[in-house]
Structures are given as structure tokens and as C-alpha cells.
Amino acid sequence: xxxxxxxxxxxxxxxxxxxxxxxxxxxxxxxxxxxxxxxxxxxxxxxxxxxxxxxxxxxxxxxxxxxxxxxxxxxxxxxxxxxxxxxxxxxxxxxxxxxxxxxxxxxxxxxxxxxxxxxxxxxxxxxxxxxxxxxxxxxxxxxxxxxxxxxxxxxxxxxxxxxxxxxxxxxxxxxxxxxxxxxxxxxxxxxxxxxxxxxxxxxxxxxxxxxxxxxxxxxxxxxxxxxxxxxxxxxxxxxxxxxxxxxxxxxxxxxxxxxxxxxxxxxxxxxxxxxxxxxxxxxxxxxxxxxxxxxxxxxxxxxxxxxxxxxxxxxxxxxxxxxxxxxxxxxxxxxxxxxxxxxxxxxxxxxxxxxxxxxxxxxxxxxxxxxxxxxxxxxxxxxxxxxxxxxxxxxxxxxxxxxxxxxxxxxxxxxxxxxxxxxxxxxxxxxxxxxxxxxxxxxxxxxxxxxxxxxxxxxxxxxxxxxxxxxxxxxxxxxxxxxxxxxxxxxxxxxxxxxxxxxxxxxxxxxxxxxxxxxxxxxxxxxxxxxxxxxxxxxxxxxxxxxxxxxxxxxxxxxxxxxxxxxxxxxxxxxxxxxxxxxxxxxxxx
DNA sequence: ATAGGGTTAG
Numbered sequence: 001x002x003x004x005x006x007x008x009x010x011x012x013x014x015x016x017x018x019x020x021x022x023x024x025x026x027x028x029x030x031x032x033x034x035x036x037x038x039x040x041x042x043x044x045x046x047x048x049x050x051x052x053x054x055x056x057x058x059x060x061x062x063x064x065x066x067x068x069x070x071x072x073x074x075x076x077x078x079x080x081x082x083x084x085x086x087x088x089x090x091x092x093x094x095x096x097x098x099x100x101x102x103x104x105x106x107x108x109x110x111x112x113x114x115x116x117x118x119x120x121x122x123x124x125x126x127x128x129x130x131x132x133x134x135x136x137x138x139x140x141x142x143x144x145x146x147x148x149x150x151x152x153x154x155x156x157x158x159x160x161x162x163x164x165x166x167x168x169x170x171x172x173x174x175x176x177x178x179x180x181x182x183x184x185x186x187x188x189x190x191x192x193x194x195x196x197x198x199x200x201x202x203x204x205x206x207x208x209x210x211x212x213x214x215x216x217x218x219x220x221x222x223x224x225x226x227x228x229x230x231x232x233x234x235x236x237x238x239x240x241x242x243x244x245x246x247x248x249x250x251x252x253x254x255x256x257x258x259x260x261x262x263x264x265x266x267x268x269x270x271x272x273x274x275x276x277x278x279x280x281x282x283x284x285x286x287x288x289x290x291x292x293x294x295x296x297x298x299x300x301x302x303x304x305x306x307x308x309x310x311x312x313x314x315x316x317x318x319x320x321x322x323x324x325x326x327x328x329x330x331x332x333x334x335x336x337x338x339x340x341x342x343x344x345x346x347x348x349x350x351x352x353x354x355x356x357x358x359x360x361x362x363x364x365x366x367x368x369x370x371x372x373x374x375x376x377x378x379x380x381x382x383x384x385x386x387x388x389x390x391x392x393x394x395x396x397x398x399x400x401x402x403x404x405x406x407x408x409x410x411x412x413x414x415x416x417x418x419x420x421x422x423x424x425x426x427x428x429x430x431x432x433x434x435x436x437x438x439x440x441x442x443x444x445x446x447x448x449x450x451x452x453x454x455x456x457x458x459x460x461x462x463x464x465x466x467x468x469x470x471x472x473x474x475x476x477x478x479x480x481x482x483x484x485x486x487x488x489x490x491x492x493x494x495x496x497x498x499x500x501x502x503x504x505x506x507x508x509x510x511x512x513x514x515x516x517x518x519x520x521x522x523x524x525x526x527x528x529x530x531x532x533x534x535x536x537x538x539x540x541x542x543x544x545x546x547x548x549x550x551x552x553x554x555x556x557x558x559x560x561x562x563x564x565x566x567x568x569x570x571x572x573x574x575x576x577x578x579x580x581x582x583x584x585x586x587x588x589x590x
Numbered sequence: 591a592t593a594g595g596g597t598t599a600g
Contacts, residue, residue, distance in 0.1 A: 276595090
């Protein structure tokens with residue numbers, strides 16, 4: 001009796017395992033995977049776990065942190081850790097952009113004393129390459145040598161790719177030259193390394209010497225020429241390539257966009273028999289870059305199935321072209337669309353920028369709530385956008401906190417912070433930041449000087465502002481209308497209207513309404529009819545519909561007792577309907 | 591399994 005029971009038990013166990021194994025050859029949903037794991041645990045079938053991990057990795061199309069957490073949980077609680085599941089998990093994480101996590105798992109695997117495979121190394125190297133994690137990459141390279149994997153093509157190729165991405169072409173070339181066996185991927189890796197470091201000549205040499213080229217080799221060199229502005233060579237390569245895919249077309253379109261030839265880009269786009277999401281984004285972003293919001297929107301509306309990326313491109317288009325209300329409105333539409341999208345970092349970068357342009361004090365806390373709600377992780381891009389927003393809302397300390405927390409302080413970050421100090425009247429801090437920036441070999445741009453001049457303006461430091469303005473040419477910069485506008489404002493507020501007018505008269509370009517408006521405002525502050533009239537005439541001509549200019553001049557007339565002139569203007573103002581632009585309220589979103 | 595095209599901040 002007992003004997004038969006044991007035998008029956010064995011039989012059942014065998015059946016279960018057979019069934020489980022076949023189950024683990026099919027695609028799983030996350031829920032199924034969880035159920036199977038529970039079953040495995042209850043029945044003590046732990047040796048099946050690696051198969052489960054592998055199948056989860058293979059089945060996952062849409063990555064989520066909860067899946068990653070689940071996989072890690074299996075690894076950490078496994079009674080018998082095995083190298084295969086760990087390698088699968090490392091690959092899984094590095095494929096889905098979780099580079100830090102992937103590297104962490106690699107380190108854990110080493111600590112557990114599990115023997116790494118070529119699979120482990122290439123995955124962990126990929127994670128370091130993509131996250132430009134030099135220390136990690138170098139330490140893995142050392143382990144590769146130690147474990148004797150330096151003869152494996154996959155691992156060597158991953159190393160070439162690592163050093164290419166790190167920008168260390170000397171080492172990349174050294175590893176590459178030592179390779180006995182090279183495949184197309186190895187060649188492509190060294191090729192893209194040269195292209196990334198801007199060495200098109202070496203890249204071309206490699207390309208011409210490749211024993212075998214695939215569509216990726218062609219695309220790489222094509223986009224290299226397109227990016228350096230040699231669109232003719234890019235086009236010639238495009239014509240000669242034996243096989244084309246989406247990326248080939250998109251790279252060429254992008255090249256035409258960058259060279260300012262949006263018509264050719266559009267013709268190519270129209271000729272494409274099949275377009276993918278990236279083709280549409282490239283075109284929308286192209287129109288955005290050259291300020292053609294209407295054409296961008298037209299394309300966006302033509303697109304039947306919109307995805308997150310196309311929404312991002314269109315929202316960015318509005319934000320970049322000073323239409324913050326439209327940007328926010330589209331953001332709302334995106335959240336309320338039939339197919340809901342989870343906004344990501346890209347979406348929020350534009351949305352924050354839009355809020356900042358609107359200058360709504362309440363935006364800051366709303367944004368933070370929203371970002372938390374969607375699980376958005378802070379990065380330097382977002383932090384820089386938030387610096388600007390908080391500074392505009394007057395919370396300079398919060399802006400400083402964000403600035404101090406940046407991984408890398410670049411030109412845009414410094415400029416945002418300088419501008420933030422500027423509008424908050426912290427001229428000394430702005431100068432300090434500027435000097436720090438120059439010390440760090442970051443070259444100021446026109447926007448940086450807008451921030452600096454704003455600082456001097458708010459502090460009323462006329463001479464310092466003048467000196468700063470004059471120093472722009474030492475940095476190879478030609479002041480724009482914006483800079484002249486600030487200078488006119490600075491001089492004008494100080495009562496130096498004559499000087500301000502002279503500055504305008506000596507401008508190398510046509511002054512815009514901002515410049516004349518600054519003079520008009522200053523004239524009204526000092527009740528100066530002479531310059532007020534001159535400035536006003538220009539403002540009326542440039543922006544006939546803006547009543548504020550007429551009202552300023554009316555005030556000037558009234559202040560000197562010219563009541564008739566004042567009344568005449570007030571009549572005109574009353575006749576005009578004040579055109580109020582309906583805004584889209586950010587706070588209405590829930 | 592390893593690689594190519596696109597969207598973000600002042």
C-alpha cells in the first residue's frame with residue numbers, strides 16, 4: 001500500500017513538472033507568472049524558478065517596475081541561487097533601461113559567488129555602456145579578463161561598445177584590434193564609436209573596410225553625414241544602400257530638418273509608403289524647430305493613432321513656441337483621451353516650461369503632486385525646468401536646492417539659476433554663478449546674458465549692467481532685441497532717457513516692440529512727453545491692437561496736463577473691445 | 591542577445 005502511494009506521488013509530481021515546463025514555453029501574463037510562482041513555492045518546486053524567470057523576461061513587452069520587483073524577489077528568496085536566472089534578470093533590467101539596477105544585480109551575483117557567463121558580462125556591460133558608468137564598466141572589464149572571457153565575441157563586442165559609448169576610442173580600438181573573430185555587430189560598434197566622437201573620416205574608413213555591411217552600418221554612416229550637415233553625401237548613401245528601413249528614411253528626414261530644408265524633409269516624408277511613429281515625430285519636431293506651429297498641428301491632427309511620443313512632440317512644440325496655454329490644453333486632452341497615456345519625463349519637461357511661461361504661482365505644487373501621481377523620477381532636465389518655475393514663483397530657495405542637487409550643471413542649468421537670481425533681485429548671487437560657470441569652462445549664451453542683465457536691471461545697477469552688456473562681444477555674442485530691451489529699461493528707469501534713445505538709434509537691427517515698449521514705460525515713469533511720443537508711435541505701428549501702449553501715452557499726457565490729447569487716446573481705447581484670450585486653467589485638472 | 595532613426599529643460 002505504502003509503496004503504491006509513493007509511486008503514485010512520484011507519478012503525479014512528474015506530471016506536474018512536465019505540465020509546468022510546457023506551460024513555461026508559452027507567453028505569460030504578469031498575473032499568470034505570479035500564480036505559477038505561488039504554485040512553485042507551495043509545492044517546493046524551486047528548481048523550476050529559473051525557467052519561470054526566463055519566461056517572464058521573454059514575455060514582457062511592456063516593462064513595469066512591479067515586474068522588475070517580482071523578478072528580484074524571486075532571485076533574492078531563492079533557496080538555490082543559480083547563475084542562469086541572475087543573468088536573465090540582469091539582461092532584463094538592462095534591456096529596459098534599468099541600468100543602475102542591472103549593475104547592482106551583477107554585483108550581487110558576484111558576491112553570491114555565482115559563476116558568470118558571457119551572457120552575464122555582455123548584459124552588465126550594456127548597462128554600463130548605456131548609463132555611461134565608467135567605473136562599473138572598467139571593473140567588469142577586469143572581471144572579464146579574470147574569468148577568461150576575453151576571447152568571447154559577444155563579450156568583446158560589448159566591450160568595444162562600452163568604450164565607444166564612453167568616448168574612449170583608443171581603448172575601443174585596442175579591444176577591437178585584439179579580436180580574432182569579428183562579426184557585423186563588432187564592426188558596427190566601432191563604427192558608431194567613431195561617429196559619436198565626431199571622427200567622420202575614421203568612420204568612413206571603417207565603413208569602407210567592413211567585410212560585411214548590414215542596414216545598420218548603412219544607417220549609422222548615413223546619419224553621421226546628416227548630423228554633420230553633409231546632407232548631399234547622406235542622400236547619396238541613401239540612394240546607394242541595398243536595403244532601407246524606417247530608420248534610414250527617418251535619419252535622412254532628420255538631416256533635412258536640421259539643415260533647415262523643411263520642404264525636402266516633407267517631400268521625403270510624403271513619399272514614404274509606410275511611416276512609423278518616429279517619422280511623424282521627426283516631422284512635427286522639425287516644424288516646431290522652425291516655428292511653424294500650424295503645420296506641426298496639421299500633421300498631428302492627420303495622425304490617426306497617436307501615441308505618447310507624438311503627444312510629447314506636439315506639447316513640446318507649443319511650449320517651445322510660446323503657446324503655453326495650448327501646451328497645457330493638449331496635455332489635458334492627452335490625459336482625457338479614449339486611450340489614456342501615462343505622461344513621462346518628456347511630457348513634464350514641456351508642461352513645466354509651459355507653467356513657467358504662464359507664471360502661475362500655484363503651478364509649482366500642482367506639478368509636484370502630478371509628478372508624484374505618475375511616478376515621475378526627477379532628472380537634470382526636469383530639475384532645470386523646475387528651477388525656472390520656482391524662481392518665477394519667487395521660491396528662490398527651492399530653486400537653489402534643485403540646482404545644488406543637479407548631477408551635472410550645464411549651460412542651461414546655470415542660465416536658469418542666473419535668471420532666477422535676476423528676477424528675484426539677487427544680483428550678487430547671479431554674478432557669483434556666472435563666474436563659477438565660466439571657471440567651469442561653460443561658455444555663456446545669449447540667454448545667460450539675458451539673465452545677468454535682468455539681475456542688474458532688478459537691482460538698478462546701471463553701470464554694472466552697461467559693463468556687462470558691453471562685455472558680450474568678448475564672448476563672441478551679438479546682443480539681441482531682448483538684451484537691448486533690458487538695457488533700455490535699465491537706463492530708462494534711472495531717468496537716462498536720452499541715453500536709452502541713443503542706444504536704440506545705434507542698434508544694428510530693427511528694434512522690436514519690446515525695446516520701444518521699454519522706452520515708453522520709462523517715459524511714463526518720468527512723465528517725459530518727448531521720448532514717450534517717439535516710443536509710442538513705434539509701438540502703435542508694430543502692435544496696433546495692444547491698448548496698453550495707448551494707455552501709457554495717455555497717462556503721460558495727463559501727467560503734464562495735456563488733457564485733450566489724453567482724452568483723445570482714452571476714447572480710442574474705449575472703442576476697442578478688449579480681446580481677452582481664454583486661458584486653460586491648470587488647476588482645473590484633477 | 592549584442593547595433594541604427596525620434597521627442598525634454600534656460
